Amino acid sequence: MSETPDSAVQTVRAYIDSHREGFLAELADWLRIPSVSAQPEHAGDVRRSADWLAATLRQTGFPVAEVWETAGAPAVFAEWPTDDAGAPTVLVYGHHDVQPAAREDGWRTDPFEPHTEDGRLYARGAADDKGQVFFHTLGVRAHLAATGRTAPAVHLKLLIEGEEESGSPHFRALIEDRADRLAADAVLVSDTGMWSEDTPTVCTGMRGLAECEITLYGPDQDIHSGAFGGAVPNPATAAARLVAALHDADERVAIPGFYDGVADLGDHERALFAELPFDESRWLATAHSHAAAGEAGYSTLERVWARPTAEVNGIGGGYQGPGSKTIVPASAFLKLSFRLVAGQDADRLETLVRDWAAVHVPPGIRAEIVFGAATRPCLTPLDHPALRAVTRAMERAFDQRIRYTREGGSGPAADLQDVLKAPVLFLGISVPSDGWHAPNEKVELGLLLKGAEASAHLWDELSAALR
CATH class of the missing domain: 3.40.630.10 (Zn peptidases)
Structure with missing residues (x-):
């Protein structure tokens, strides 16, 4: 008994x-x-x-x-x-x-x-x-x-x-x-x-996780920026513009359709999060960072626990050595990751990212996008x-x-x-x-x-x- x-x-x-x-x-x-x-x-x-x-x-x-x-x-x-x-x-x-x-x-x-x-x-x-x-x-x-x-x-x-x-x-x-x-x-x-x-x-x-690498190809080889710069598309410039197009002024992800299906946080759960003894200055010290930032209208805890995000994990292209090398590089790359919340689907996200990139990549630049295995929220x-x-x-x-x-x-x-x-x-x-x-x-x-x-x-x- x-x-x-x-x-x-x-x-x-x-x-x-x-x-x-x-x-x-x-x-x-x-x-x-x-x-x-x-x-x-x-x-x-x-x-x-x-x-x-x-x-x-x-x-x-x-x-x-x-x-x-x-x-x-x-x-x-x-x-x-x-x-x-x-x-x-x-x-x-x-x-x-x-x-x-x-x-x-x-x-x-x-x-x-x-x-x-x-x-x-x-x-x-x-x-x-x-x-x-x-x-x-x-x-x-x-x-x-x-x-x-x-x-x-x-x-x-x-x-x-x-x-x-x-x-x-x-x-x-x-x-x-x-x-x-x-x-x-x-x-x-x-x-x-x-x-x-x-x-x-x-x-x-x-949260779930989806990751991709976008490689942008321009000229077939590095070329002289004096002879050709300003007259052909530069993949490093295209990469920078693609990153700039990833978020809007309120730090919301600007990929069309990204937030479709995402349920907003209810007042009850927001109140429960707010009850926790959160010290933002201590959190920033743990993050080795100097200011909080992110999607407008949400607290730090809400951003990291309950909102989807897009992050630039890496960006590169062109000459990286000491001094200068005046070229238009042949290629550039971005590494992006997306944290997903309930209501989002990684397969659909892949389609959204490809469509978004196609709009922002200029003629003369070829984009290859490779996604890794995704984790669901x-x-x-x-x-x-x-x-x-x-x-x-x-x-x-x-x-x-x-x-x-x-x-x-x-x-x-x-x-x-x-x-x-x-x-x-x-x-x-x-x-x-x-x-x-x-x-x-x-x-x-x-x-x-x-x-x-x-x-x-x-x-x-x-x-x-x-x-």
């Missing part, structure tokens, strides 16, 4: 406290494996990491834990069926690969020899993402202890990717090929963070019952009100939403000071254990919310 909610909180907390040392020792063993997917010399370590996780998940109690091969690095799939025939299915996503790390990068200690100091666990992957994946193993055991169950309250699945830090090049193909095994009523991503230790939050969405509405379930689980763990954020970056979660047709939820406990991708990455141990508490409460909450 399940305990009352108040006693369940205490039981979960006591269980996690009593199993803390064993949990951290196991996590440290995993962190010692340098599963750097971007470096070919660590391919064997990425595989060792997958094997370690599959074996540990079986020890945790998952009846199924498999290493799934891809054209690149292996992923791990695990499944723990519920004994409740009417319960929903929840898929947890994370990744077991990590960013490169070496002492000479600025680490105070060996990045793959975990150590604790002042309530923090330092190691590559401590926050991104091994720690945030692994707290679910402690959480599910605490869930069983608090409820008296022998299986979770939901049909629980895990998919832990091995190439996220390399751009997830084979992830879409993997989930399309395995869609029947991955079918779920909701997807939970544990690869995000919170606003701060004092202000716990739940993320409600991530994802967003969970604030009134979605599954989001409310995540919020309640976090509130029970943190004993305080939970606020909402979005993330300005992009990730593979949207592919899960797109392929599985399931809402994407986020449960992360990392804070900005954890230093993802930086030297001396760490995770706050207190928050890591709070993540396990939230995970323990989540399965009952989602079981009720998704029926």
Whole structure:
């Protein structure tokens, strides 16, 4: 028989406290494996990491834990069926690969020899993402202890990717090929963070990403600017004019049709963003920048979380060496990226960009436009019952009100939403000071254990919310 909610909180907390040392020792063993997917010399370590996780998940109690091969690095799939025939299915996503790390990068200690100091666990992957994946193993055991169950309250699945830090090049193909095994009523991503230790939050969405390179060709070779300049089109000038045409005076993207389908932020969500203790001067210092700028009519947080953008990532052409070389260059290039929000489609954006460029590129200049693989945006509405379930689980763990954020970056979660047709939820406990991708990455141990508490409460909450 399940305990009352108040006693369940205490039981979960006591269980996690009593199993803390064993949990951290196991996590440290995993962190010692340098599963750097971007470096070919660590391919064997990425595989060792997958094997370690599959074996540990079986020890945790998952009846199924498999290493799934891809054209690149292996992923791990695990499944723990519920004994409740009417319960929903929840898929947890994370990744077991990590960013490169070496002492000479600025680490105070060996990045793959975990150590604790002042309530923090330092190691590559401590926050991104091994720690945030692994707290679910402690959480599910605490869930069983608090409820008296022998299986979770939901049909629980895990998919832990091995190439996220390399751009997830084979992830879409993997989930399309395995869609029947991955079918779920909701997807939970544990690869995000919170606003701060004092202000716990739940993320409600991530932007998508599309990138392209535009190469502009003029003369068949560099030519003399005295003999020909001013009489033939210059591709470097065309590149500058194309960049100038990208935004209007209000910093809105000036590509026709770019904002079609974009839903404006509602007053309620804008008010929730405004509640957060945002210090713009501190944010600018973090950004190593000297002024805020962007689309008129929106705050800084609204711009980076909820509005689509276009950025010039690179521009070049012509002579780049010391001194002068008086030429009309043969070519020039632009590198552009677009952050997309719900309602936008990357395939349609490609058409819009090509049409826009065709209008602005002058006769005599040939444009080649190459797009890379796109990442789709994802967003969970604030009134979605599954989001409310995540919020309640976090509130029970943190004993305080939970606020909402979005993330300005992009990730593979949207592919899960797109392929599985399931809402994407986020449960992360990392804070900005954890230093993802930086030297001396760490995770706050207190928050890591709070993540396990939230995970323990989540399965009952989602079981009720998704029926």
